[in-house]
Amino acid sequence: MEKLLTVEGLNKSFKDKQAIRNISFDVRKGEIMAILGPNGAGKSTTIRNIMGIMYPDEGSITFHNNNGKEIPRHKIGYLPEERGLYKNVKVMDILLYLADLKDYPLDKAKERAKQYLQKFDLEGTENVAVEELSKGMGQKVQFIGSILHEPELLILDEPFSGLDPVSQELFKDEIRHLADNGTAILLSSHQMNLVEEMCDRLFMIQNGQKVIYGTLDDVKTEYANFKCTIHGNNDAAMLEKISQVQRVEQKDDTSILFLEKDIQPTKWIKELPENVVINELKLNRISLHEIFIDIATNKNLLKEAGEENA
């Protein structure tokens, strides 16, 4: 797929703290690329460097299909993490202003704005002042503002924060829809479950450094080993002796067995000792969420998995 944005060797420090270190990735046409990481990992800093709101100490940011050094602002849609709208203006006015700043024809913008307002359940709010909107409605208007001018590259910093589940679904569908129509999307989030469902590739960042970079499938087969959840009163020491178990987490009557890579699920189940008490048994791959928690809390699951793969 065609690359739209390439970030290479990005470094940025504030005072004596290095915010991001040697960050490299690219964003391609028609895909959703996610930057994941806990709070303070450097997601927003990376994005702000791309948008020219900050300047990197080192590294390069290249927008392909663009002549000249300037950021092709009118081809980019941006929803920052710190976001809001002018308070005392009307919804339609601000949307048209944002489109106008992007050099998008106004009549077309008006048409699209109406469509999107309808799509996001905001029909009839064109002439309502922004300050009268609820927070969620405001978020929707901001989102519409960032996509109204049909950007080639859409950068969304924490697009789901502050949204209810229904709106989250709405956003997710729209983002997916845009990607299917060829928009390159770079989004950052710490809501793994949502990202896991939608992203094509991901870049996981911790303490300003790359942890994982690859397609979701690759990441899953590579890092997301199987885990077995057993409900029943069992002795942890006994469970640890089971073959191919890396470690056991136990809480009340629930035990989670983290398994080694390359196990055969059916074969492994057959080899379970007979004295294991099982009220309920679940065998599934570790989710992105768990990998994320693992990284964020500095447990060593991933490290072990990584070392084994190294």
Next chain:
Amino acid sequence: MKKMRNSMKVAKWEIKRNLKNKTFVIGLFLTPVIFLVFFLIGNLLDGDSENETDSTTVFVHDQIEAFSSLQDTADMYELNWDLHLTDLTEDEVQNELENNEDTAYIFLTESVLDDGIVPVYTTDEIDPYFSMQVQQLSEPLQGMRIAQLGLTEEELATISQGVVFEDQTSVEEDATTRESEEEVAAGDELERIVPGIFAGVILFAIVITGMMIFQSASLEKKDKIAEIILSSLTPGELMQGKIIGYFVLGMIQVVVLLLFAVPLALWQLDMPIVEYLLVPETLLLVGIAILGYLLFSAIFVGLGATMADMSTSSNFQGMVMMLPFISFIIAGPVIGDPSGMIAKVGTYIPFTAPGVLIMRLTTLEEWPWVEIIIALVVLIISIWLFMKLAGKIFKVGILMYGKNATPGEIWKWIRS
């Protein structure tokens, strides 16, 4: 080119946003209404005092028995005068004048008929039209001068018919040399003052509107829309757009003010104000006012970006806010002595230059061109410098959420 277009978009937005804002629109009309109210109150008080004193008291020291014809003339022209005869001599009058108001003494001695000069003494406070009204008296006096020649009635008729035009002008000049000179001087002064007041009003209105830039500069930050806006344009374009936008808003305020002021002035003052305005001097004065706006708007926009919002301004920021008003503070000494020390120093300090220059150029008869040019150069260089500084401060400040910048931090941004 593209840069300018982006700035114009911002300017248009700022104008539209404000014109749709009730507070701004109310303020727009409130300013001239307040002016009007004060004007009318002043006028009302003035009117009262006029009714009390009623009319100008005019004493005539009459040695040529012209009093009754003067009385007739005064009645004919409906002059608001109280005419009395007096025996006071010119030497004694001085004392009387000091203790009275709105009083005049006219001395009709034998010499009037010979050389045609009528000495007139007035108190400091006198009806402003008195000097014009007194001219009317020349008519009967001239008649007496001609009659004195002992001509026949036919000859008299011939003279008064044929040469009347020439005679009257000469008499007018003769009879009141002093007054007529003053009259001309007063006209000159008005011609200078009108463009000056006009430029002053422009400077005042756009500086006041420019102070709104202060709030506007921190608005993107307050409403957290800064990053969204900056994904479409550069901080420099945003800043420029704001400066242009608020300039236009200031001009709208000026126009609204003039819509109230000009008809009122025409009605009340009976002067060809529009004629006085349409002179080349107005251009320079308005130009100075615009330069003043550019300087202060650069300072305000830079400073505004360093604050979270209006309510958190520090002493330092409050002090900078006061800069445009320094010229109002020193207005007294500058107008009192437009070539004096304070006026000259004020001319060369960029913060006071626009105000002081406008005040000096309105009061000075001869314009000090060298000083003007030096002051303009200093002003333009300062504007360029402050715009650069404001740009640097604005760029960093606008993205600093919820925090007030200290002077130390601002200095760091300037140096970076």
